[in-house]
Structure formats: structure tokens, C-alpha cells
Amino acid sequence: MRITQGTFSFLPDLSDQQIRRQISYAVERGWAISVEHTDDPHPRNVYWEMWGHPLFDLRDVGEAMRQVQTCRAAHGSHYVKVNAFDSTRGWETVRLSFLVQRPPVEPGFDLSRDEGEGRQVRYALRTRTR
Amino acid sequence: MATAKNGNPSVVPLPTADRYRSGVIPYKAMGYWQPDYLPPETDVLAVFRITPQEGVDPEEAAAAVAGESSTATWTVVWTDRLTACDAYRAKAYRLDPVPGTGPGSSMPQQYFAYIAYDLALFEEGSIANLTASIIGNVFGFKPLRALRLEDMRIPVAYVKTFQGPPTGIVVERERLDKFGRPLLGATVKPKLGLSGKNYGRVVYEGLRGGLDFMKDDENINSQPFMHWRDRFLFATEAVNRAQAATGEIKGHYLNVTAATMEDIYERAELAKELGSCIVMIDLVIGYTAIQSMAKWARKHDMILHLHRAGHSTYTRQKNHGVAFRVISKWMRLAGVDHIHAGTVVGKLEGDPLVTAGVYDTLREPATKQDLRHGLFFDQDWAGLRKVMPVASGGIHAGQMHQLLTYLGEDVVLQFGGGTIGHPKGVQAGATANRVALEAMVLARNEGRDIWNEGPRILADAAETCSPLRDALEVWKDVAFDYASTDTVDFVATPSAA
Numbered sequence: 001m002r003i004t005q006g007t008f009s010f011l012p013d014l015s016d017q018q019i020r021r022q023i024s025y026a027v028e029r030g031w032a033i034s035v036e037h038t039d040d041p042h043p044r045n046v047y048w049e050m051w052g053h054p055l056f057d058l059r060d061v062g063e064a065m066r067q068v069q070t071c072r073a074a075h076g077s078h079y080v081k082v083n084a085f086d087s088t089r090g091w092e093t094v095r096l097s098f099l100v101q102r103p104p105v106e107p108g109f110d111l112s113r114d115e116g117e118g119r120q121v122r123y124a125l126r127t128r129t130r
Numbered sequence: 131m132a133t134a135k136n137g138n139p140s141v142v143p144l145p146t147a148d149r150y151r152s153g154v155i156p157y158k159a160m161g162y163w164q165p166d167y168l169p170p171e172t173d174v175l176a177v178f179r180i181t182p183q184e185g186v187d188p189e190e191a192a193a194a195v196a197g198e199s200s201t202a203t204w205t206v207v208w209t210d211r212l213t214a215c216d217a218y219r220a221k222a223y224r225l226d227p228v229p230g231t232g233p234g235s236s237m238p239q240q241y242f243a244y245i246a247y248d249l250a251l252f253e254e255g256s257i258a259n260l261t262a263s264i265i266g267n268v269f270g271f272k273p274l275r276a277l278r279l280e281d282m283r284i285p286v287a288y289v290k291t292f293q294g295p296p297t298g299i300v301v302e303r304e305r306l307d308k309f310g311r312p313l314l315g316a317t318v319k320p321k322l323g324l325s326g327k328n329y330g331r332v333v334y335e336g337l338r339g340g341l342d343f344m345k346d347d348e349n350i351n352s353q354p355f356m357h358w359r360d361r362f363l364f365a366t367e368a369v370n371r372a373q374a375a376t377g378e379i380k381g382h383y384l385n386v387t388a389a390t391m392e393d394i395y396e397r398a399e400l401a402k403e404l405g406s407c408i409v410m411i412d413l414v415i416g417y418t419a420i421q422s423m424a425k426w427a428r429k430h431d432m433i434l435h436l437h438r439a440g441h442s443t444y445t446r447q448k449n450h451g452v453a454f455r456v457i458s459k460w461m462r463l464a465g466v467d468h469i470h471a472g473t474v475v476g477k478l479e480g481d482p483l484v485t486a487g488v489y490d491t492l493r494e495p496a497t498k499q500d501l502r503h504g505l506f507f508d509q510d511w512a513g514l515r516k517v518m519p520v521a522s523g524g525i526h527a528g529q530m531h532q533l534l535t536y537l538g539e540d541v542v543l544q545f546g547g548g549t550i551g552h553p554k555g556v557q558a559g560a561t562a563n564r565v566a567l568e569a570m571v572l573a574r575n576e577g578r579d580i581w582n583e584g585p586r587i588l589a590d591a592a593e594t595c596s597p598l599r600d601a602l603e604v605w606k607d608v609a610f611d612y613a614s615t616d617t618v619d620f621v622a623t624p625s626a627a
Contacts, residue, residue, distance in 0.1 A: 003377030
């Protein structure tokens with residue numbers, strides 16, 4: 001399966017040139033770029049592994065691209081995403097977040113159902129292990 | 131100050147002995163017209179559009195509105211003397227003729243009347259109390275032909291007594307893990323008649339195809355064809371299946387609107403037990419019920435969606451009622467996370483400038499006076515969370531560049547017919563919308579001129595997405611070009627505030 005997390009996951013995978021343009025957009029707005037990776041794309045897995053610190057005060061988009069490349073190289077079988085963080089008061093959150101790598105095979109999820117009273121079902125979503 | 135003090139000067143102010151003699155005296159003479167009054171920053175301010183009856187002095191009409199929305203009755207009462215009545219009296223302090231009305235136009239003369247209310251007139255954190263004063267009695271007042279509440283300034287001191295949105299835009303996005311683009315939704319159609327099982331099918335298909343949310347319609351509660359528990363259970367299956375198939379957080383707005391507060395709580399509790407991330411209420415449940423649900427939603431980490439059912443009965447006509455920007459302010463205070471706020475391009479009322487003012491009211495930390503957008507006052511929200519506007523009604527993928535330009539990215543774009551009416555099915559409709567949206571955001575971020583290049587960008591995206599190709603073909607000629615009823619009246623260079 002193809003997970004559809006991130007801002008652009010319904011489009012064909014972004015080329016490096018497209019990734020660079022999105023990073024430029026974020027940097028122009030003063031947002032901090034960070035790269036994260038994981039082998040567990042469970043939708044409730046909020047804390048992917050950080051690939052170094054967020055790049056605050058970044059001017060050189062090339063530096064962010066290097067972080068993307070090194071993370072991909074080190075974790076070829078992981079999901080990798082780029083986040084852009086806005087520290088403006090009232091936001092102080094991620095403003096853009098998109099995948100820049102998928103593993104060669106995306107294992108997807110299992111959904112389990114435990115039946116309870118009153119036709120209620122307790123659902124559990126589990127990331128499949130390869 | 132656009133008005134001269136051209137009323138009869140002999141009536142303001144009266145010496146105390148004359149002011150409280152039994153009988154009927156003009157509202158102006160009772161102290162409700164004070165053109166020299168400078169409202170302190172703790173006053174609640176309101177601006178009304180007044181249409182006085184033939185022969186009624188506009189200053190007297192403004193004073194009457196101030197009086198009838200605060201302490202006055204039709205006659206002098208000596209018991210005023212037992213109170214600090216000068217402070218409790220609302221003051222009409224400014225009167226501007228409305229451009230384009232009166233002699234030489236097709237409309238009777240209208241005025242913008244500015245009225246100030248002391249903060250002590252209002253109970254903390256109560257929309258019911260605020261509105262019982264401001265719109266309680268005064269709209270039926272005979273000397274006025276019509277009356278409209280155009281805008282309000284809620285002082286920070288009063289804002290801080292309200293909880294506000296239980297979740298807010300920032301936290302909603304963090305919970306859903308969705309950033310950088312408008313959220314996508316659709317209302318299940320047909321809105322009436324589907325069984326629970328068939329209803330859940332539409333929910334699943336929409337979410338599976340790429341939407342973030344599906345939605346009950348405002349009049350889906352618990353009818354013979356589908357009782358509420360059945361709907362909740364089938365919708366939950368649909369949401370969980372879609373999450374497993376996509377790896378995304380999904381939601382369905384379960385409408386918990388019901389006849390009594392007890393019923394509403396019962397339905398909301400089941401939604402919570404089922405793990406729903408969002409519940410929905412209708413505006414018609416009333417301000418107190420909305421505030422109760424805002425507290426409930428904050429307590430249970432629930433996103434609270436408000437459908438503005440019924441609002442057009444009093445927001446649409448320009449001369450009488452309450453402007454929607456005021457309802458928006460009340461709802462941000464009352465505490466909802468989503469509110470339907472217009473699409474500009476869709477099938478329902480929505481002038482671009484008026485809609486921009488409403489969206490800013492819901493989403494900005496503070497707004498400046500901007501008469502072009504219908505904002506009469508500066509408004510500071512003092513850190514109150516932001517409400518996500520919802521654009522719903524007659525919109526489709528081919529308008530994506532217009533929607534993104536007009537409405538920005540912190541909005542839920544809700545395509546009901548524009549998803550479910552897709553020739554290849556609900557999933558295809560959802561995918562078309564999602565692809566159109568992502569392609570447009572990508573292009574905007576790349577610096578492209580989406581307003582002009584929009585159709586090209588969509589056509590390019592459709593090259594690799596046949597559902598989008600079909601959607602663009604089916605709805606290519608659909609546009610709702612009608613003149614708006616609710617537009618702003620302003621002069622290019624307003625008189626100084």
C-alpha cells in the first residue's frame with residue numbers, strides 16, 4: 001500500500017528539484033527545516049526520529065538538501081519527511097510537512113476488531129512488520 | 131465625526147430634576163445620546179445599521195437603540211436613582227449616514243449608529259447574556275423600520291472570560307498530523323433517507339479516496355430511516371477502515387444535535403467511546419447549548435464542528451438582522467473549532483470582501499478596522515484559539531485555484547456533490563479533489579501565479595490522474611454568478627474614528 005501522509009502524497013513522488021522549491025518557500029518565510037525518518041508510519045506515531053536539529057536561521061537551501069540526502073543514504077528503507085516549523089507567536093507549529101522518501105515496499109497496516117457490548121467494536125491499527 | 135450635533139440642543143442634557151420627572155421624554159434626553167463620549171478600552175462596542183421610521187430623528191433613533199439594549203424602558207422610572215445609572219446606560223456616541231442610501235438612492239436613509247456598553251452590564255463568559263442585551267428587545271422597536279447589528283468590539287477584558295475554541299487550528303492540525311494545505315471534507319448525500327449501512331459506505335469511500343473528513347448534514351439526527359446509534363457505529367467502521375487503508379488520521383463529523391441537552395450529551399458520549407476525533411452541532415441548538423458542548427469538547431479532546439444552520443434567516447438581508455461577522459465573533463468566544471463561513475465561489479451567499487472579513491475574524495490573533503471588509507473596529511483576541519472556517523456548498527475541483535486564493539490554507543474545503551456526484555464514484559471524486567488541491571498548493575509554493583495559471587495547473591495534474599480529468603470535464607461550466615445580497619457599504623476615505 002501507499003500511505004498518504006504529508007502535504008503532497010497524492011502527487012507523484014517529488015523530484016529533488018521540487019523538494020528544493022518547497023524548502024525555498026519555507027525558508028523564505030523564516031520557517032526552520034527539519035528532517036525526520038521512521039520505519040513505523042503508524043498515524044499515531046507522532047515522534048519520528050530526528051535527523052539532527054531543526055535548521056534554524058537557515059539561508060542556504062543546499063544545506064537542507066544535504067540533510068535530506070544524508071538521511072536517505074543512511075536509512076534507505078525508512079520513510080523520510082521534511083518539516084517546516086514556524087515559531088511565530090500564535091503558530092509555533094509545523095506549517096508544511098511532506099514525504100521525501102518511501103521504503104521500497106510499504107507494508108501497510110492491520111486492523112483488528114474486538115467485539116463488545118451493544119454492537120460496539122474496539123478497533124486497533126497495527127503497523128505490519130516486514 | 132460625520133454627524134453634526136443637529137438634534138434639538140434643548141433636549142440634551144436635562145437638569146436632574148427634569149430628567150427624572152414622571153412621564154415620557156426622548157431617549158436622547160435620558161442620556162443615551164452622548165456624541166462626546168470616548169469609550170474606554172473596556173467597553174463593549176456595537177455598530178448598528180438603523181433605518182428610522184419616516185420623521186424619526188436619527189439621533190433619537192440611535193439613542194433609543196442604546197436605551198432599549200441597556201437600561202431604558204419607554205417611560206421615566208424613579209428607581210433609576212437607586213443605581214449608578216449613568217454608568218449602566220449604553221451611550222450612542224457616533225452616527226454616520228450609510229453611503230448609497232437616502233435621497234437620490236432607491237433606499238430609505240440608513241445610519242451606522244455606534245453604541246458603547248459598560249463592561250459591568252455583562253455576565254462573564256455568557257453569550258446568552260451578551261446577546262440578551264445587545265439583540266434582546268431592540269429589534270422589534272416600533273420607531274425603527276429596520277435594524278441590523280453590523281459589528282462588535284469585544285474588549286480584551288471580556289474576551290478573557292470565555293473559553294474559546296476547545297481545540298483550535300494549531301492543535302487540530304497537530305492531532306490530525308495534517309499541515310500546509312486546506313483540509314478536505316464532504317457531506318454525505320443524499321442528506322436524508324440512507325440506511326446506516328449505506329451511509330457508512332459513502333463515508334468509507336470518501337475517506338478512502340483522499341478526504342480528511344466526512345460529514346453528517348445539519349438535519350441528520352435520528353430519523354426513522356436511520357437512528358443515531360446505527361449511524362455512529364457504521365461511520366466508525368468506515369473511519370477505521372479508511373485509516374488502515376491510508377495510514378492517515380480520518381474523521382467523520384457525527385452530528386449530536388438533538389431535542390434536549392441530555393440527548394446531546396448521550397450521543398456525544400457514544401462518539402467519544404467509539405474514538406471519534408470530532409463531533410458536530412447545529413447553530414439552531416442555541417448559544418447556551420453550544421457553550422456547554424464547547425466545555426464538553428475541551429474536556430474530552432474533541433474537535434467541535436458547528437454547522438450554521440438557520441443563520442441566513444437573520445444574516446443575509448442587509449437592512450435587518452445580525453451580520454454573520456458578529457455571529458462569527460460570538461462563536462469564537464463561545465468556543466467552536468469549525469464553522470461554516472462561506473465559499474465566495476459556491477452556491478451560497480458570500481461576497482468576497484465580506485467573506486474575507488469573516489475569515490480574518492475567525493483565524494487572526496487580532497484584526498484592524500477595515501471598512502472594506504466590514505470590520506468596523508480593531509479586535510484583539512488576546513490569545514483565544516483560532517476557528518477553522520469551513521467552505522461548503524456548490525464547490526468543485528475546477529475552482530481549486532480560486533478557493534485557495536480567496537480562502538487560504540487554514541480552511542476545510544467541503545465538496546459534497548463535488549465528491550459524491552463524480553461520474554466514476556465517490557472514491558474517484560475524493561481523489562480528484564485531493565489531487566487538485568495538492569497540485570495547487572505545490573504550484574503556489576513554487577511561486578506560480580495560480581489565479582491565472584490555475585486551469586493549466588489542474589489540466590497538468592489531470593494528465594496523471596484520470597479522476598481529476600473526469601471531474602474537470604463534468605463540472606467545467608458550473609459557476610454560481612449571482613449578485614451578493616450582503617455586501618459592505620463604505621466610503622473610500624472614512625471619517626476619523
